[in-house]
Amino acid sequence: MSDAPSRRDFLVYSGAAIAGVTLGETGRRWLGRMDERAAGWRDRGIETFAVSVCRECLAGCGIRVRLVDGVPVKIDGNPLCPIARGRLCAKGQAALESYFDPDRLLGPAHRIARGGPARWEPLPWKDAVALAADKITRAAGTPDGIVVVAADERGPEAEAWTRVWRAAGARLAWTPQPTAVRLRPRLRHLTGAEADPIFDIEHSSYVLSFGAPLADDWLSGVWAQRSFGRFRRGVASSRGRLVQIDGRRSATARKADEWLAVAPDQQSALAYGIASVLFRENRVDRERLASVAGNLGNFEHQLLTYYTPDNVASETGVPVVTILRMARELVATPRPLVIVEAGASVALVDAVLSLNVLIGAIDRRGGLFGRGDDPLPERDDAAAVLRDVAEGRLRPSVLVFADSSALRALGGPNRPETLAERVPFVISFSPYVDEAAAIADVILPADVPLERWHAMVPAAALGAEVIPVAAPAVKRRLDTRDTGSLLHALAVAIGGPVEAACSWTSSEDLVRAEVKRLATAKRGTPFVTTYETEWMQQLESGGWWAQAADSDAAFSDRVLASGGWVDPYFDAGQLTEALRGGRSLSFPLPEALPSAQIAGRATGADAAAEPPDTRFPIALVAFQPAVAATSGNANLPALFELLGQPDGVPWSLWVEIGSELAERLGVQARTRVRLTSAHASLDVMAVRVEGMPAGVAALSIVPGAQTAGRWSRLIGKDPRRLWGNDPAARACAVQIARI
Amino acid sequence: MSRWGLVIDLDRCTGCQACVVACKHENNLPFSTPETADVGRLMTWIQLVAADLPGRPMPSSLPLMCQQCDRPPCTDVCPTSATYLNPEGIVAQIYPRCIGCRYCTNACPYAVKIFNWTEPEWPESMAGMRNPDVSARPKGVVEKCTFCHHRLIAARERARVAGRELAPEDYVPACVQICPAEAMTFGDLSDPHSDVAALASGPRAFRWMEELGTQPKVVYLREGE
Numbered sequence: 001m002s003d004a005p006s007r008r009d010f011l012v013y014s015g016a017a018i019a020g021v022t023l024g025e026t027g028r029r030w031l032g033r034m035d036e037r038a039a040g041w042r043d044r045g046i047e048t049f050a051v052s053v054c055r056e057c058l059a060g061c062g063i064r065v066r067l068v069d070g071v072p073v074k075i076d077g078n079p080l081c082p083i084a085r086g087r088l089c090a091k092g093q094a095a096l097e098s099y100f101d102p103d104r105l106l107g108p109a110h111r112i113a114r115g116g117p118a119r120w121e122p123l124p125w126k127d128a129v130a131l132a133a134d135k136i137t138r139a140a141g142t143p144d145g146i147v148v149v150a151a152d153e154r155g156p157e158a159e160a161w162t163r164v165w166r167a168a169g170a171r172l173a174w175t176p177q178p179t180a181v182r183l184r185p186r187l188r189h190l191t192g193a194e195a196d197p198i199f200d201i202e203h204s205s206y207v208l209s210f211g212a213p214l215a216d217d218w219l220s221g222v223w224a225q226r227s228f229g230r231f232r233r234g235v236a237s238s239r240g241r242l243v244q245i246d247g248r249r250s251a252t253a254r255k256a257d258e259w260l261a262v263a264p265d266q267q268s269a270l271a272y273g274i275a276s277v278l279f280r281e282n283r284v285d286r287e288r289l290a291s292v293a294g295n296l297g298n299f300e301h302q303l304l305t306y307y308t309p310d311n312v313a314s315e316t317g318v319p320v321v322t323i324l325r326m327a328r329e330l331v332a333t334p335r336p337l338v339i340v341e342a343g344a345s346v347a348l349v350d351a352v353l354s355l356n357v358l359i360g361a362i363d364r365r366g367g368l369f370g371r372g373d374d375p376l377p378e379r380d381d382a383a384a385v386l387r388d389v390a391e392g393r394l395r396p397s398v399l400v401f402a403d404s405s406a407l408r409a410l411g412g413p414n415r416p417e418t419l420a421e422r423v424p425f426v427i428s429f430s431p432y433v434d435e436a437a438a439i440a441d442v443i444l445p446a447d448v449p450l451e452r453w454h455a456m457v458p459a460a461a462l463g464a465e466v467i468p469v470a471a472p473a474v475k476r477r478l479d480t481r482d483t484g485s486l487l488h489a490l491a492v493a494i495g496g497p498v499e500a501a502c503s504w505t506s507s508e509d510l511v512r513a514e515v516k517r518l519a520t521a522k523r524g525t526p527f528v529t530t531y532e533t534e535w536m537q538q539l540e541s542g543g544w545w546a547q548a549a550d551s552d553a554a555f556s557d558r559v560l561a562s563g564g565w566v567d568p569y570f571d572a573g574q575l576t577e578a579l580r581g582g583r584s585l586s587f588p589l590p591e592a593l594p595s596a597q598i599a600g601r602a603t604g605a606d607a608a609a610e611p612p613d614t615r616f617p618i619a620l621v622a623f624q625p626a627v628a629a630t631s632g633n634a635n636l637p638a639l640f641e642l643l644g645q646p647d648g649v650p651w652s653l654w655v656e657i658g659s660e661l662a663e664r665l666g667v668q669a670r671t672r673v674r675l676t677s678a679h680a681s682l683d684v685m686a687v688r689v690e691g692m693p694a695g696v697a698a699l700s701i702v703p704g705a706q707t708a709g710r711w712s713r714l715i716g717k718d719p720r721r722l723w724g725n726d727p728a729a730r731a732c733a734v735q736i737a738r739i
Numbered sequence: 740m741s742r743w744g745l746v747i748d749l750d751r752c753t754g755c756q757a758c759v760v761a762c763k764h765e766n767n768l769p770f771s772t773p774e775t776a777d778v779g780r781l782m783t784w785i786q787l788v789a790a791d792l793p794g795r796p797m798p799s800s801l802p803l804m805c806q807q808c809d810r811p812p813c814t815d816v817c818p819t820s821a822t823y824l825n826p827e828g829i830v831a832q833i834y835p836r837c838i839g840c841r842y843c844t845n846a847c848p849y850a851v852k853i854f855n856w857t858e859p860e861w862p863e864s865m866a867g868m869r870n871p872d873v874s875a876r877p878k879g880v881v882e883k884c885t886f887c888h889h890r891l892i893a894a895r896e897r898a899r900v901a902g903r904e905l906a907p908e909d910y911v912p913a914c915v916q917i918c919p920a921e922a923m924t925f926g927d928l929s930d931p932h933s934d935v936a937a938l939a940s941g942p943r944a945f946r947w948m949e950e951l952g953t954q955p956k957v958v959y960l961r962e963g964e
Contacts, residue, residue, distance in 0.1 A: 045871060068870075068871050071867045071868075072868065073764075073867075073868055073869065073870050073871070074764050074765060074870060074913075075764075076761075076916060076917060077917070077919075086916070087757075087917060087918060087919040087921070088757060088917055088919065089755060089757050089919055090755060090756050090757045090759070090760040093757065093760045093761060093764060093917065094760060096764060096868055097865070097868070099868075100864050100865040100867060100868045101864070102862035102863065102864040102865060104864075215753035215754065215755070216753070216755070221755075221919070222919045225753050225755055225757075225919035225920045226919055226920060226921060228751070228753055228920055229748075229751035229753075229919075229920035229921045229922055230921070232748075232750045232751050233748060233750050233751050239750065239964060249797065251753060251754050251755075251800070252753075254754065254797060254798075254799070254800060255753060255754070255962075257963070258796070259796070259797070626755065627756065637770035637771075638759075638760050638763050638764070638770065639760070641759075641763075641770070641771055641776065641781060641783065642756045642759060642760070645754075645756060645786070645787040645800075646754065646786075646787040646788050646789040646798075646800045646801070647789065648789075650771070650776045650781060651771070651772070651773040651776045651777075652773065690797065691797070710862075711770075714772060714773050
């Protein structure tokens, strides 16, 4: 056999060589492509976290946003925030739905024609701002000029808002903070101290609550829930006892060890009745009280004269033996505390604060403290101002809304569309298709909370001073602007003193200026762990302060990275100090029973005081479920699913009625009833509640408007129309019939 | 081997439903409508139910999710082994195996297994908010609480990369993480030193419908003294 390659061998080897080179190249290319794809995979699914601030209510909880590839997918509490401590309520989490809301405004718009169904047309920012500025400039000279409405947020953005509108000559009105309505003014009236009341629920051993929704959304929702949990089981060996006085079976009443069903207008009588028993049975320290209160004798005399257990029992329906027992229980535990709903009547708040003085709860662990602040400026209540506009007593040329909070308030105007009829031009800054946008002529949509810069003063609940601070957590999704830029653009377009009042160009400027101020304050710290916060508190109590960073710039960076700033120092003796001036405590002098004389107008006393109308025998009390009480977006489907639970009525309004009435109407589970007042009628689901007072029903109020977002439209009813022309009254008289 | 369990202190729980929303967002549960809610087809893996508990003057609010039974009636009846008790005590659900017979939903005494009557849908703008760690379940299969099992997988991977053992704080379901009242405690029941084991064997501990012998690993602590 010859060793020379044959023709066949040549073809095989050369073919193999060509195939090898070709396939090798293809293989290399294929591998290269796989490498590229793998590199792409490595850059996908990247998880990051950003801090921000929840703005669904005024509590200002710090939040932590989980982002995957820069897109937010989950919101949790910021573990370093002293308010949230890593936890969050349902509303706070639903802010994620606000960011992605399919019904968010895409950009600025103006109404095509007034009257009829609302129709808008997109407008470039420049034109929208020019239109708004022109109307504002023209309105400046008119009698009632400009009315501007916003939720009472505090902080640099709110100050900028105030400065611009004051310079424009506008009248400002606010949806008030929870403590600002009654608690703070009445505490000042009682003690002379200019301070927010701080209730130390967590360390109390016994809480007597007059309608305070402690387990729902009281003062600062997440703080209240955590306080409740720790009050119950903070220390393994002891458990706090809760007694709830409530007109309805609220979530707090459900959690209480004892629920006493007492209508809101009768609760002050019960509180004074308990105080009267304390005096009768010598369970108060008269010597101590006499040293601080100038009118102790008169107070005692009034109580013992009018608020005998027998009188109070006949007024409230609470048995004498129960009143006696409650008074005795109150002073039999080491750290009792009496709390009250933030919006309760003056009479009830006065009675509750007085009870706290009598039981020695002032400036005591597990008691009531004051947290000092500068005196708050007098502020107009937005709901009252809007009622004046709706009823023609106030005739502004321009009405401006920062948000829809005032239009959702229980005491607000029942028919927002009348505002548009009365006012020639309405401007809305809300980024949502909500009640304000529905009546607006021009919409200048601001960023949603996840897109915003934040620096705000939260609603008072903690002893510590807290300012949550954050940069935008996510990219802006739509054609919106931050509030600072919007105000700047408006101010420049208006010109003159308004432009001169505007020293910033964006919200970032405002927030960075605030952070700079904090850096030079020589107190407090960026958000740190609980342990470090307590250590700082110890230091500051001793007159020391530890600088958190080497430079102001580094300090600012730490504040922004951690989500805020806290000064944990707390003067726990502020109320005592205020009283030390000598007999400066002034007890309210309650008037004689019956309740019509002692309860304030806004508590439902209206219905009780009016002569009974046989057509409408039921007093209907309104309440807002915690998950529905938001000043931000109301188009949040996850929250609508929570309504009416655990009674099984999600996605709907419901009315709670007592067993006697339910029996009479034949109400079983999921029965629909019709509520009829002198002004309107409404069909809702009825829920039977054992122990509810006879002659009283409670109706849920949920933001839901035909003009709002797709989910909000599914609720689609505004039950406040039952109240007709008296929206400030909490109760109205109705007839209930089974459908 | 860990044996995961959850303790819910009803004395602390306020019924705020923060856990319900946390679960919804974490596990990509689609939104309902009034119509679907009306016919009892809310897609929630945790729901608040009214429960008459001894010693309480009125019905309590009980957060109810899959009880992760040690003797689960649902697994016994599954013809395709789509649902089974995994070695760590989690009642798992393999969606591609599920044929939608709903035997398990009928067998579950807690009524916490949910059938997908429709394809899960979100408005277009909301597609981005879905958690990429959790797949959406198609129409025709049964789903339920998994103790956020995807979090366990991720935590275990992170621990492996870091070259250490899984620590108790590494793995926490979304509901436990969010609870504002600090009412939920999660952990390894087989670790006698864990908080969850101590609470689950305490005097206030009880299992919901424990008389059925399902041996749940969700343990409630009763309200009251």
